[in-house]
Amino acid sequence: MKSHFNKLEEIDRKRNPFKVPDNYFARLNEEIMNHLPEKEIVPPRTVPFWDKVKPWVYMAAMFVGLYITIQFLTRQADNDNVASRQSVVQIQESYWSTVQVTEEEFYQYLEEQLVEEGYFDYMYDQYYLN
Amino acid sequence: MEMNNEETLLEALRNPHTIRQGFADLVAAYSERLYWQIRKMVLSHDDANDILQDVFVKAWTNLENFRGDAKLTTWLYRIAINESITFLNKKRSQNNISIDEDDSFLINVLESDDYFDGDEAALQLQKAILTLPEKQRLVFQMKYFDEMKYDEMSEILGTSVGALKASYHHAVKKIEKFLGEED
Numbered sequence: 001m002k003s004h005f006n007k008l009e010e011i012d013r014k015r016n017p018f019k020v021p022d023n024y025f026a027r028l029n030e031e032i033m034n035h036l037p038e039k040e041i042v043p044p045r046t047v048p049f050w051d052k053v054k055p056w057v058y059m060a061a062m063f064v065g066l067y068i069t070i071q072f073l074t075r076q077a078d079n080d081n082v083a084s085r086q087s088v089v090q091i092q093e094s095y096w097s098t099v100q101v102t103e104e105e106f107y108q109y110l111e112e113q114l115v116e117e118g119y120f121d122y123m124y125d126q127y128y129l130n
Numbered sequence: 131m132e133m134n135n136e137e138t139l140l141e142a143l144r145n146p147h148t149i150r151q152g153f154a155d156l157v158a159a160y161s162e163r164l165y166w167q168i169r170k171m172v173l174s175h176d177d178a179n180d181i182l183q184d185v186f187v188k189a190w191t192n193l194e195n196f197r198g199d200a201k202l203t204t205w206l207y208r209i210a211i212n213e214s215i216t217f218l219n220k221k222r223s224q225n226n227i228s229i230d231e232d233d234s235f236l237i238n239v240l241e242s243d244d245y246f247d248g249d250e251a252a253l254q255l256q257k258a259i260l261t262l263p264e265k266q267r268l269v270f271q272m273k274y275f276d277e278m279k280y281d282e283m284s285e286i287l288g289t290s291v292g293a294l295k296a297s298y299h300h301a302v303k304k305i306e307k308f309l310g311e312e313d
Contacts, residue, residue, distance in 0.1 A: 011252065017246055019245040037191065
């Protein structure tokens with residue numbers, strides 16, 4: 001194996017067995033440059049003002065839309081509550097206007113019934129005497 | 131090329147008004163090194179010359195894709211090696227050479243090339259190199275002839291330094307054996 005190694009060492013690695021035509025490297029660079037295709041010079045793209053602000057305008061519009069929607073929905077909910085309260089009052093008022101007795105007369109009647117049936121005495125016995 | 135020079139070159143290549151001059155500087159800096167790399171792979175001067183032209187055309191048209199992750203040298207070497215491998219694959223296919231066979235057919239190319247004037251020992255060495263697998267051959271040529279550092283080789287070939295050292299070691303052993311048998 002040592003003799004093989006010596007064999008490789010015997011070869012002068014610095015002596016280049018490959019040759020090139022005369023003045024090859026002197027002409028090479030020019031030849032390469034002449035072979036290059038033309039490169040289209042693309043000027044730096046100028047971004048129009050609208051394109052720059054467009055994302056911000058869209059975002060602002062989205063928030064405004066969201067705000068208006070929320071406002072509309074919450075107001076609608078308030079209105080519904082007020083309307084439902086008003087409708088209860090209106091039903092009560094319309095009820096007393098249709099019956100023959102007044103509201104005071106009705107409560108007076110209920111109280112009399114309770115007295116008559118001994119309800120108050122019963123409640124008194126339940127809570128105070130026991 | 132020094133790092134400062136490379137940065138100056140990159141600046142020139144990024145500016146549309148100086149790109150052509152910058153590229154001329156790049157060609158002047160690397161054309162000879164790349165030529166020898168290609169020549170040692172494909173052996174024939176005419177083929178090496180054609181491939182080198184293609185390498186620079188490819189570099190020129192893909193300049194916008196160079197992101198500066200690697201050094202310019204590394205990038206150019208990779209293009210040169212890939213182009214040479216593609217060329218050799220075509221040659222193998224034209225000569226009906228299977229993937230398992232060595233590239234001994236290239237020795238005919240070498241012997242018929244007017245620009246090879248090596249003695250018998252140089253010819254035997256080239257024959258021995260052609261018996262190596264492609265990657266080992268590349269590593270051997272880069273190390274033995276160009277004395278390239280393993281770190282630089284590792285960047286170009288994308289292989290670890292350890293694997294490259296092992297490859298070179300195997301290549302030297304095979305070449306020694308071949309030369310011993312030919313004796």
